[in-house]
Amino acid sequence: MPFLEHPALCCPLDGLPLELQSGCMRCASNHSFDIAKQGYVNLLSAQDKRSKDPGDSQAMIAARHRFLQSGHYRPIADCIGDVLLPYLQGEALVVDAGCGEAYYLDCLRERMLASAITEPLMLGFDISKWAIQSAARRFPATWLVASNRNIPLVDASVDVLIDMFGFADFASFARVLKPSGVLLRVQAGADHLRELRQIIYPTLKERDSSLSVPEGFSLVQRKQLGFRLSDLDSQDISDLLLMTPHLFRASAQGKQRAAALQSLSLNVDVSLELLQRD
Ligand SMILES: C[S@@+](CC[C@H](N)C(=O)[O-])C[C@H]1O[C@@H](n2cnc3c(N)ncnc32)[C@H](O)[C@@H]1O
Ligand SMILES: [Zn+2]
Numbered sequence: 001m002p003f004l005e006h007p008a009l010c011c012p013l014d015g016l017p018l019e020l021q022s023g024c025m026r027c028a029s030n031h032s033f034d035i036a037k038q039g040y041v042n043l044l045s046a047q048d049k050r051s052k053d054p055g056d057s058q059a060m061i062a063a064r065h066r067f068l069q070s071g072h073y074r075p076i077a078d079c080i081g082d083v084l085l086p087y088l089q090g091e092a093l094v095v096d097a098g099c100g101e102a103y104y105l106d107c108l109r110e111r112m113l114a115s116a117i118t119e120p121l122m123l124g125f126d127i128s129k130w131a132i133q134s135a136a137r138r139f140p141a142t143w144l145v146a147s148n149r150n151i152p153l154v155d156a157s158v159d160v161l162i163d164m165f166g167f168a169d170f171a172s173f174a175r176v177l178k179p180s181g182v183l184l185r186v187q188a189g190a191d192h193l194r195e196l197r198q199i200i201y202p203t204l205k206e207r208d209s210s211l212s213v214p215e216g217f218s219l220v221q222r223k224q225l226g227f228r229l230s231d232l233d234s235q236d237i238s239d240l241l242l243m244t245p246h247l248f249r250a251s252a253q254g255k256q257r258a259a260a261l262q263s264l265s266l267n268v269d270v271s272l273e274l275l276q277r278d
Helices: 058-069 074-087 103-114 129-135 170-176 194-200 234-243 252-259
Strands: 019-021 024-026 032-036 040-042 093-097 121-126 142-145 158-164 177-188 217-233 263-277
Touching: 040 129, 058 103, 058 129, 058 234, 074 103, 074 158, 074 177, 074 217, 074 263, 093 103, 103 121, 103 158, 121 129, 129 142, 158 170, 170 177, 194 234, 194 252, 194 263, 217 234, 234 252, 234 263
Parallel strands: 040 142, 093 121, 093 158, 121 142, 158 177
Antiparallel strands: 019 024, 024 032, 032 040, 177 263, 217 263
16 A cells, blocks of 8 residues: 655654655655555654563554444444534545544544545554554555654644544644544443443443543543444454454453353443544
8 A cells, every 4th residue: 555645744853844855754864764565654762661672562453443343333433423414525634543443443444435525634553563554455545664652744734633442642632633633532431341241350340431631632522432242253252352452361261261152242332422622
């Protein structure tokens, strides 16, 4: 897939604009970043890495891809489309921060194309190179390996920022958003995957579902989305465990109980918040 450069891209080391020059992105201080043949650029600086292979592993990305492609979370993607469509007119720059393998960005793009909205300018980044390699196979866009802590985009350049089940950094989000730009956050609610959590944990911790509006933002709207996933099979169950932090937190016995399941029905409960930059 070809890499699509964007004028908002900046150097992660000094913030200077990046330009395409003989197959790499380069700033005026001569820092250069190769464009991978898969169609993305790695703009993660050494100080933004907390490990050698940061973010979700190749196995986690593959599991999330299988699970999401089977359509189990389609109602979440549809709801995001409903909320964001009014903000996507014109040449809006849409950025998914921690996009994973970019299922939601792909659904949003399909929705925009079906609604005859101008070809969207889409940018997805994730700290995991495995996520971005998988995302870049979907459609040509500006795909970056980068961190929320140091987003390689110039100030006030983004119209719509998406943070789905991610690791928000509100100071960075506020910096890159245009003054009237919006941030869509999707987070797990108190009942999210309750039945699975009951199986893998000896005692179920109640989730704190109180949501506070981060500094620098005002709440535009909040929605709670709940639906039932029926008859997940053993592959779905193992993928779901692998794609969430539960796999790391569950006890060995809990994981064994989950591995023995042949089918499971469970609740999906997520909150969507649309926030506007002050
Ligand atoms: C629970 S997954 C959600 C992925 C995607 N948004 C989705 O809903 O399908 C969280 C993602 O955040 C990424 N991540 C973790 N720390 C990050 C950081 N500091 N900056 C950007 N992405 C990060 C992980 O690699 C992973 O792909
Ligand atoms: Zn530079």
